[in-house]
Amino acid sequence: MLNVTLNSALGIAVLEPVGELSVGDFNAAAELIDPYVDANKKLKGVVIHAEGFPGWDSFAALIEHLSFVKEHHRKIRRVAFVTDSALGEFGEKVAGHFVSAEVKHFSYSDFDNAKSWAASTQ
Numbered sequence: 001m002l003n004v005t006l007n008s009a010l011g012i013a014v015l016e017p018v019g020e021l022s023v024g025d026f027n028a029a030a031e032l033i034d035p036y037v038d039a040n041k042k043l044k045g046v047v048i049h050a051e052g053f054p055g056w057d058s059f060a061a062l063i064e065h066l067s068f069v070k071e072h073h074r075k076i077r078r079v080a081f082v083t084d085s086a087l088g089e090f091g092e093k094v095a096g097h098f099v100s101a102e103v104k105h106f107s108y109s110d111f112d113n114a115k116s117w118a119a120s121t122q
Contacts, residue, residue: 004029006036010119011044020057026068037075045078045118046101051108052085073101080114082106 002025003016106114
């Protein structure tokens with residue numbers, strides 16, 4: 001399951017995975033995020049807040065995840081990985097090569113600073 005919160009005042013979306021991710025999780029995220037992006041042309045940032053990476057419930061969910069990233073990465077200015085998992089460091093180093101968004105890793109307890117950074121225009 002993926003909990004998605006859109007903070008339109010800050011221009012950011014917070015994604016919090018709880019258990020394995022499904023195709024429906026990415027469809028629901030797009031249904032919430034896309035109208036904001038259509039109206040504002042961009043989302044300032046996405047904050048992925050997770051103690052660890054839960055994985056996907058199927059190969060189709062992995063493909064949907066990759067499709068979601070492909071469809072949205074040019075519409076998002078910043079991505080904050082907020083996790084103590086090794087995937088946070090990996091994500092910061094590798095994702096920057098594949099997405100146009102600026103990517104930064106924060107410790108799991110640094111959630112508020114990650115949200116501020118993602119929403120910042122500087």
